[in-house]
Every structure is written in structure tokens, then in C-alpha cells.
């Protein structure tokens with residue numbers, strides 16, 4: 001436990017402790033990981049006399065706290081870290097996983113590459129991975145290697161893209177990948193209940209795959225349609241203003257091979273207010289409304305007919 005002196009006569013006391021990491025074996029390691037810092041500032045005259053050095057001490061202590069927090073975070077278990085940026089070979093996804101572009105997709109990819117100037121073919125990387133995903137539903141590492149080969153770029157460039165963008169699916173997410181937005185606006189509008197309804201309707205937990213392989217359920221961050229929260233995304237389609245009933249209807253339609261109508265399920269048009277329009281209720285004024293006469297465009301004068 002560390003103790004510092006004072007600032008402005010105010011008493012500040014912070015004790016931060018970190019639970020001992022399970023990986024620590026020795027007593028010294030336990031002591032090292034156990035952080036306890038106390039910054040204390042007393043309201044008394046002796047403290048005031050030391051106030052000059054106290055600022056520096058406090059800043060130093062706070063810096064020490066944050067350094068230790070960061071170190072602890074980097075050594076703790078990270079939730080879902082594997083899914084986000086780690087690839088480990090397995091029987092379904094390894095460099096020998098069979099993948100070839102179909103003839104049509106290869107032609108399409110070559111046409112896309114032609115859109116970019118010589119030497120900048122790497123710009124077609126996103127499009128290439130999208131084609132892979134549309135062809136087989138996900139992007140195995142063997143397909144990434146194929147794309148790197150076609151675009152003549154290092155494999156690392158493809159890994160970087162595929163691990164950064166969550167829309168690049170690095171494992172099979174079902175015939176229909178259902179994504180529920182859980183960012184604040186959607187959360188306030190009930191995304192927790194929507195997620196629960198999706199899990200119940202598909203019989204699949206978040207991050208998993210339904211038993212028949214038809215649905216994969218994921219949570220995502222803001223999809224840019226907050227005005228229509230809560231939101232459900234199925235592959236390329238947005239289902240907005242969804243209620244629990246809508247969720248069951250959408251999933252039932254998909255299960256039966258139908259195509260549920262995307263867009264706001266409440267029936268409102270585009271981004272209009274949910275309870276009807278409140279502005280722009282009258283026809284807009286004609287062009288030039290409110291302008292000074294001097295600024296109005298002159299009416300072109302017709303040439304007068306020539307007198308005979």
C-alpha cells in the first residue's frame with residue numbers, strides 16, 4: 001500500500017486491488033500481481049506544506065495504477081478473443097481446406113480487379129473476400145491464401161482484413177446469419193428481448209449454430225440504423241422496428257423458404273417519426289421564396305416584333 005501527500009487540502013483515498021492471477025505460482029509473483037495503491041490527502045497544515053510535491057506523487061501513483069491495470073488485462077482471459085483475431089488450424093479450417101472459385105465468380109473477380117489501376121489490385125481485397133463468402137458462406141484460411149495469390153499480395157494483408165472486419169465470417173454461420181444489434185440505442189429500445197426471442201425462435205444461443213445448420217445467431221454493434229431501433233440483420237437485409245412477434249414471423253418465413261419483407265416492420269416510411277410526421281406538413285414554398293426582388297432572376301424579355 002502506497003501513501004502520497006496532499007492536493008488542495010482535499011482528502012482523496014483510492015484503493016485499487018486486483019485479484020491474484022491463477023497463473024501466479026510463487027509468493028513473489030502473487031505479491032507482484034496484487035496491486036494496492038492508496039492516495040491520501042489530509043486536510044491539515046502539515047499536508048498543505050507538502051502540496052508542491054503531492055501533485056507529482058499522485059500523478060506518478062495514478063500512472064502506476066493504470067500500468068498495472070493494463071498489464072493485468074493483457075494477462076487475463078479475454079472473452080471471445082479466439083473468434084476475433086486468432087486462427088488455429090482445425091479439421092474444417094486449415095490451409096488444405098478445399099476451396100476454388102467457381103468459373104463465374106472468378107470471371108467476376110477478374111472484372112472487379114480491372115477497376116483498379118495496375119499495381120493497385122489489392123484494392124479489390126474486400127470484394128474478393130465477399131465473393132468467397134457468398135460462394136460458400138464463410139472464409140476459410142485456404143480461401144484467404146487463394147485470394148492473396150490472385151491479388152499478388154502477402155497473405156498477411158488478407159489476414160488483417162479478415163480479422164478486422166466482423167462482416168468477414170471466418171467460420172460457418174448457418175444458411176441465415178442473424179445478427180442482433182446491441183448498441184445503446186437498440187438496447188434502450190429492447191434489443192435484449194429481441195435477442196432472447198431470436199434465440200428461442202431459432203433454438204440457437206448467441207455465437208452458436210442451430211442444430212439443423214440453418215441459423216447462426218450473433219450480436220453486433222451499431223449497424224447505422226438507430227432511428228429504426230431495435231434492429232435485426234439477416235445476411236444483407238435489415239429488419240427494423242422489430243417486435244418480438246416480428247422476430248418469430250421473420251424466422252418462421254425463413255424456415256419455410258420464404259423471403260420476409262425487409263425494412264421497417266412498423267410500416268413507417270423511411271426515417272419518418274414513429275408516431276407520424278411532425279414537420280414538413282405543408283407543401284414547400286416555390287423556388288425563390290423569401291428572396292429580395294433584386295435577387296430574383298429576371299424574366300427574359302421577348303424581342304419585340306420588327307415594325308414593317
Ligand code: FES
Nearest residue numbers: 181186223225226
Ligand atoms: S444502435 Fe442499433 S443500429 Fe445503431
